[in-house]
Amino acid sequence: MNLASLDLNLVVALRALLEERNVTRAGRRIGLSQPAMSAALARLRRHFDDELLSRVGGHYELTALGQVLLDRTSTACDLLERVFTSQADFDPAVEEREFTIVSSDYAVAVFGTELARTVHQEAPGIRLRFVQTPPGIVEQIGTLLSTTDGLLMPHGIISGFPATELYEDQWVFLVADDNPEVGECLTRDDLARLPWVTYQRTYDAPAVRQLGMIGIEPRAEVSVDAFTLLPFLVAGTRRIALVQEHLADRLRGLAPVRIMRAPYEAVPLREALWWHPVHTHDAAHIWLRETAARVAASVLGQDIHEVDEGDPADRSPGY
Numbered sequence: 388m389n390l391a392s393l394d395l396n397l398v399v400a401l402r403a404l405l406e407e408r409n410v411t412r413a414g415r416r417i418g419l420s421q422p423a424m425s426a427a428l429a430r431l432r433r434h435f436d437d438e439l440l441s442r443v444g445g446h447y448e449l450t451a452l453g454q455v456l457l458d459r460t461s462t463a464c465d466l467l468e469r470v471f472t473s474q475a476d477f478d479p480a481v482e483e484r485e486f487t488i489v490s491s492d493y494a495v496a497v498f499g500t501e502l503a504r505t506v507h508q509e510a511p512g513i514r515l516r517f518v519q520t521p522p523g524i525v526e527q528i529g530t531l532l533s534t535t536d537g538l539l540m541p542h543g544i545i546s547g548f549p550a551t552e553l554y555e556d557q558w559v560f561l562v563a564d565d566n567p568e569v570g571e572c573l574t575r576d577d578l579a580r581l582p583w584v585t586y587q588r589t590y591d592a593p594a595v596r597q598l599g600m601i602g603i604e605p606r607a608e609v610s611v612d613a614f615t616l617l618p619f620l621v622a623g624t625r626r627i628a629l630v631q632e633h634l635a636d637r638l639r640g641l642a643p644v645r646i647m648r649a650p651y652e653a654v655p656l657r658e659a660l661w662w663h664p665v666h667t668h669d670a671a672h673i674w675l676r677e678t679a680a681r682v683a684a685s686v687l688g689q690d691i692h693e694v695d696e697g698d699p700a701d702r703s704p705g706y
Contacts, residue, residue, distance in 0.1 A: 397434075398467065400427040402460040408440060408447045465534035477670035479510035479678075486536040486675055487516045493614040494539035494658060497633045498553060501686045502679055509678075519612075532663035536675060542657045543593035549667065550659040551676045554687040557632040558594050558653040561621045564643040568625060573647045575603060577627070582608035584620040584628040594629060597654050605629075618642035631656060633687070 403413035404424070414424030432439055439456070440447040449457065490499055495517050506513050520540070524531065528545050532538060538545075539553075560578075562569045569577055578598070587610040598605060609620050615638065617628040622642040635646045660679050666672040 394430075395467070397427060397431060398460060398463055400424065401431055401439075401456065402464050404428055404431070404440060405449060405453055405457045405460060408449065462530055462534055477674050479506075479513060479674055481512065482510070482671070483512035484671055485514040485516055486671075487518060488537050488539060488660075489518050489520055489531060489535055490539040491520050491614060493631055493634050496615060496637060497556070497631070498539065498658065498679075498683065498687070502682050505678060505682050529663070532661065533665055536662065536666065536672060537679075538661040539658065540661060541593070542659060545661065548661050549664060550661045551680050553658045553660060553679065553683040554633075556634075556656040556658060558629055558649060558656065559632045559635055560647045560649060561618055561628045561630055561635065561644045562647055563622050563624055563626070564645055565623065566625055569627075569645075569647070573627075573650045575601070575650050578603050578605070578650065582606050582624075582626050584609045584611065584617055584626045586610075586614055586617070586629075587612050593654055594656070597651075601651055618644045 399417055400413070400419070403416045404410070404427075407413040407416060410424050410428060411421050413419075414421050419427070428440070435452060435456075437452045438450050439453040441450055488499070499515075499517055503515050506515060518535070520538075521527070521531070524538075524540075525545060528538075528548070532548060541556075542550075560573055562573070568581065579602075583605040585605060585607045595605070608626055611617070611620060614630060614634055617630050618635075618638050619642050620626065621628050621644050632646075639646070660676060662672065662676070
């Protein structure tokens, strides 16, 4: 299809119609009269050869195609907005803008708080919005990165996108202070024998895969979607948990737990800020990446650089 032949205003109209499921409300939302919105709906129906909205009783419901287009249209509008708000120059001292970063609670606690503090001091008009890492991140990574400003995630989960290296972390274990079954050092037998509290997403997959490679299958008794909850679910129980050392240090003293070294050479965690190539040359985004790198270097003492994990053209369709 030749994009030059399309009226991109129809994309905005389509999104409003699919989300509002009402011609009058959709027109009011984007500043069009009811007749103009009805005309836009008629054009869209001819283009897709589908009703998109079908009347059921006194209201409209989406057709099967309309349901498919609902998410795609939202993504397309978000991406178009980012394309047309790209800037050649960016002065953080005077600009006003919001950056959306997808992250786990761990990355926000360890790195995001420091980044937000620096942005507060240097760029008073800049807002940061941290969004929880969604389930199924691998299957939707291309869409996610194209409609946000970045993703805080360690290597080993995704690839094929550029990234700014931030810092390294180590995996340690949490054990209750009053757990009589664990001595001064954890053993592999302890890991296999004791029940676990685990993080339920795939974020820590490399560390879990390593356990499987050395013959340990964690017996999860409790699963939770926040790393910061792990100490509280270990305290006063026989459970153990695998957690990042930087986070464990920040949570020290909040719960009666011991921080213990792994009884094997745990693979390190390499945290990075990933972004979509559409953002690469945007001046505002370049500032964000450079600020993130500077914060990581000053706070966590890491040498930072950008890497490109493959040509985006080589990725499978949908990425």
